[in-house]
Amino acid sequence: DTEVTQTPKHLVMGMTNKKSLKCEQHMGHRAMYWYKQKAKKPPELMFVYSYEKLSINESVPSRFSPECPNSSLLNLHLHALQPEDSALYLCASSPAGDTAGGRQETQYFGPGTRLLVL
Amino acid sequence: SQQGEEDPQALSIQEGENATMNCSYKTSINNLQWYRQNSGRGLVHLILIRSNEREKHSGRLRVTLDTSKKSSSLLITASRAADTASYFCATDSRYSSASKIIFGSGTRLSIRP
Numbered sequence: 001d002t003e004v005t006q007t008p009k010h011l012v013m014g015m016t017n018k019k020s021l022k023c024e025q026h027m028g029h030r031a032m033y034w035y036k037q038k039a040k041k042p043p044e045l046m047f048v049y050s051y052e053k054l055s056i057n058e059s060v061p062s063r064f065s066p067e068c069p070n071s072s073l074l075n076l077h078l079h080a081l082q083p084e085d086s087a088l089y090l091c092a093s094s095p096a097g098d099t100a101g102g103r104q105e106t107q108y109f110g111p112g113t114r115l116l117v118l
Numbered sequence: 119s120q121q122g123e124e125d126p127q128a129l130s131i132q133e134g135e136n137a138t139m140n141c142s143y144k145t146s147i148n149n150l151q152w153y154r155q156n157s158g159r160g161l162v163h164l165i166l167i168r169s170n171e172r173e174k175h176s177g178r179l180r181v182t183l184d185t186s187k188k189s190s191s192l193l194i195t196a197s198r199a200a201d202t203a204s205y206f207c208a209t210d211s212r213y214s215s216a217s218k219i220i221f222g223s224g225t226r227l228s229i230r231p
Binding site for chain 2: 004033040041042043044045048056088090092105106107108109110111112114
């Protein structure tokens, strides 16, 4: 299995709702990532998990709460979002966690969840 | 914050022609990667070039890296309609112990039949 899956594909939520995005990979990768991507912009890193521990939080507002229950799963819990949070949310994984000197490996991306906040 | 800037922002060429995209970055890197993204979908890794490499080939793709100019180029030869997508370069940072990459601004490539 060489793919990253994400559910749901589309999500519409109100500003008072609580929802979760899910990401799964079975490639044995030990690093997992959440990105946010607005239209016609590059992906922006939100969180990095390395060996199931949060290693990077790019100053993301607390209304986004990541969780890594095990090495194959990554969740993003959403609460009290704003309309400007509407975007494509991408999950990715890579083989190893933090590596010496910041040498980065190939990342494997899921298809994304398109989120609309009303 | 973006590490890389790409040009052109958009490129439209005839099928069969070659497409060249350029990426410039700011800080020293360990490696540079190129990714493709079809409209509204996930990114697909194309090629990785390390800082001690100058050129790399993969099928119809040719990537060059000039660390003295902090720039890279992606050449797609004999373009096809299926090459229509956005292309992003992505760099890590030699000065960061964190495992992350930062994407450039991207080039939107359109192949006319």
